[in-house]
Amino acid sequence: MASKTTTNTIKIFTVGTVVLSVVYGLQFSKPEANVNLLMQNRDLETPLKLWTNGYLGIFFKFLAFGNINWLLLLLIVPFWNSANGKNNTIRFFLITTLVCAAFLSIYGYFNDRYLGTIAPLILCLIGYILIKNEAPVKTWWLLSGLLTLNTLFFMGTRFGKQYGKYLGFKSNISITDTTFMKENTNNSLVEINKMCANQDTFLVLNLPELYLQTRQFGYFYIPSTDELYLKTGMRKLNQLSPIQLHRYIKDTLNCQYIYALADQLSVNVSIQTYINTHCELLYCDPIQRSVYKIKP
């Protein structure tokens, strides 16, 4: 039989989760609610977002089933006590999962994929505790329902245009706009293969797919950190004046084109200004992968 503590915990949790889900949903109703690393690097990120959707994202983000993961914290103490020193295997599982979760939360919060490493394990741990506590079937149905609700909230926050109205969110993002759906195109690379000769040289702004799917030569440049990778080493471009930059890209590197993600150019004002003044947009696909021709 399920212990009284577990049953009460789950009752409290159910009410709490529904309330918290709505609050989170209202608070973080757009993908932009994620911690913005560029803003954080400039100390501009709000502490609320940094802590909730950042360091403690494992307990807040819908993507990491944050609202469900609270259940683990509620169940730990009664479960730890019930183990009563008899079952160290379970305690090992519990401690390892929690320490790994803490590590990933603190050091890997900036990457949703890293949080995704531990999230399923926490769900498994919750399931394991429920099995060991002989939780009744209705508890399992309840948890399944909460996870479904979580999924609806996640979709609501992400794809507010279609689903938000049912959940009270305001977002103009549609399901077809998301990375998953939009990435389903390599139009820009097809265009490059049509437009450019094999001998052309690109300045590639951190889009490695160019190398794999075209035959062009490209200098690899990471705009956010201002690192240009060359055979002889690395160099920074932001220290060059606009004229020096143009001469360097056009004459020294002999680049004819720039391949960039247009909506991320703002991370490097120097390059953004260069593109605006010295380049002509040739093609831009639905996910803003753009081909620019450098003017003479």
Next chain:
Amino acid sequence: VIIEVILLIVTMLITYGGMGLITWLMVKKSLADILPNPRLTALTCLGAAPILNSLFLYYLLLFFHGYPSVFYIISIVLIWFCLLLSSLSKNKIKILPIFTLNLWQKFIAVGIFIFWVTYIIKRPFTEHDPNEYANFGRGLLHIKALIYTKIPYFPENGFSYVALHGHGFPLQYTWSNLINEVFGFENTWFLQSINGYYAILFLALVYQFFYLIDKTKAAYILFFLLIPYGYFLNYFRFHMDTLRVFLFVASLLGALWYMNTGLKKALYVCVALCALHSFVHSLGIFLSAIMLGVLLLFALREKYPINTRMIFTAIALFIAMGGIHYILDVFIGTGWIFKDFDFI
């Protein structure tokens, strides 16, 4: 295209099926007297095999530079053949039935496989990180050598590899295209198949673990892992996340096995899986360090027999099965997380 698709399916069958089977036979022989649940072990072996194959290719490219593709393919085949012979020498072959499927399940499995292959071929491969790994794998394929340098730069097309992870994933590209190259092809399809393969293995592994505890509840757990939309999306990407998570969960199961039994061999299995996890991603190093650290504390508390020789063997095993990449990268390569850029 038809020949390319056939080559993809053959590569899948060899790597996932053939090598998985040999790994299973090998493990079955060496752990004959203490073998834990056969299904859990078999699933772990199926997952470990492709990364073991990457590891063999890693050593070949590290020590033998610039040979034709056929040399590396034959070497890999020979290594697996030797492993097969050693695993069969004293054993009677009794492989099946570990997993049995009825007619409908077979139809569903074939349907999933056809969907999977079609999905891989039809969906463009455009995500940033996997493209970076694929480019590195392609660089290795073209120069047929793995050389540690401060900046991994490929003069052929100007690409620079900036990731800091082990080479377990990029080498999947190199491996599949060594085979493709013989027939004049090159594509990313096999690399794209990795995530789906490990998604199925991960779900099967977790389901099987809970199935042993409670058959009904195992179905709920499976539902828990399928319904969250954010995670569900991961199964359909061409990334390496399911591979990482699978190896993490497998190494955790290895640790649980050691916690339950205190067997020396169980500890080595756990360490080997941690090493393979590290070989595919830097996170593996940190998560493995945490896990093995906690494991050591519990083992001491339980008064399991642990001596210096065991610890040194475990460390050597960890280095040989993947940790070596990070040692080489720190001292003669990019510097890994300790890298210090010298700008020109």
